[in-house]
Amino acid sequence: SNAANNSTMWKGINNYVFFTPQDGMKVIITGRITVYPPRGTYQLDARSMKPAGEGELQKAFEELKQRLKNEGLFDQDIKKEIPVFPQKIGIVTGSDTAALRDMLSVAERRYPIVKIIIAPAKVQGEGASEEISEQIKNLNRKKDIDIIIIARGGGSLEDLWAFNEEIVARAIFNSKIPVISGIGHEIDFTIADFVSDLRAPTPSAAMELATPNKDELFAFINEFSYTSRNNISEKINELKEEVGYQIKSFGFRNLTNIINNKKQTIDNYLFRIQVNISNFLNQNKNGLAFLNKSIESYNIEQIMKRGFVLVEQQGKLIKRKTDFKLKSEFLLKFVDGNVKVKNG
Structure with a gap:
């Protein structure tokens, strides 16, 4: 229990340590064993370091949260607008996760x-x-993505810790594409949630915030x-009534002028x-053109013209x-x- 081993973390690697280690703090270090040539002794070449245990993780979480907040990464006035028709x-x-299947x-x-x-x-x-931040950057390179959703299912603070890393927060902040986070359950909050342009309580809710409801959209178009x-129709009827009143009031002396003036008014309206x-x-x-094109592609007659055949048995459509x-x-x-085919 009193054994000790030297450990080093080189300049540049420590940029990914998101908290300030304190004396007596328990940490988890990953790296590789190397030999220190002058002495011929073994040492641990550290590649990453994070707090060990829920209490230490919570302290590190609050420390990073406060630091990024002070830098302005959480400011509401820099949040990007979410497109209505992505x-x-x-x-x-x-x-192949439940979160992905739910969103699809x-x-x-x-x-x-x-x-x-x-x-x-x-x-x-x-x-x-590292993988999460790199994929955010990859999607930004495509230049035709309208919205990015980062998501995963629920878990403990340690399970969700990847979304509390500074490298992920920076990738979200630097994204040119609006980012919606849907991480864990409603009670879970991560650093990524604070930096994202919009936070959803779950992965499914994130997709709902990213997409319009097609039924509501059609209803809105019809209502408009x-x-x-x-x-x-009401405006034309009002103008017709006004023209009729003017004719009755002034007779036919100024009929031509009245008609011309009212015609111009109607034209202006x-x-x-x-x-x-x-x-x-x-x-x-x-959005409308996109919907029309999609509706046409879902037309069953158009699909059948491409060579598809429907199979019915006992009055029911066979799907499987x-x-x-x-x-x-x-x-x-x-x-x-x-x-009709008889299946002997």
Whole structure:
């Protein structure tokens, strides 16, 4: 228990130590054993160092949090705006994890036209923080990503520690692309949450914040169209009534001038209405065009024209092999007609 061994940490490596070691503090050091030639003694060439135990981790967390806050990394006025209609979302998380599956499910349900780019990274253990920060940088190099989500499921403070590393905080802060964090559960907070442009309580919630709801979007478009038509109709009727009143009031002496003046007024109103509608549509044309293209691609008739066939058995659409019943007739539905097949 009283054994000792010399350890060194070279300049440059200590830049990744995010806390100030204190006398008596227990730490975990990783590195490699080397030989010190002048004495022929062994020493540990340290490559990383972190606090050991929940108490020490919490102290280091608070120390780094305060230092980054003082630097301005958490300031609200530098947070980037989250796009309303993203076309491509990058996800930094563990590969083949429940968190990833949950996010993909939410995206398919809410906004199936969005493209997902998965940037897999370790989210726990040695080297995790380096992989996370590097994947954030890689997504920034692509230049066509609209939103980055960094996420992982719940765990202890130590489990989530990769997201408390300064290297990850710096990568998020330097990202040109808006970053949404969805780390752990609602009660979990990491340094990455404070630096990110938007914090979500869970990975699924992060994807919900990143995507619009297609049903709400269609309802909004329909409501806007209905309201615009009604407003135009009401304004025209008001102007017609005013023209009629003017004609009755002044007779036909100034009829030509009155009509011309009111016609110009109507034209001005129509022009302003058209400009407002045009501006709104122009602002949202990318999202609308994207939706229309996606809706067309999901049209079952268009899919069948490309050579796909639907299979029905006992009036039900067969989606899986396990649903198909042997020795029972079935129906093949082509784009130009149906064929009934008896399965002997």
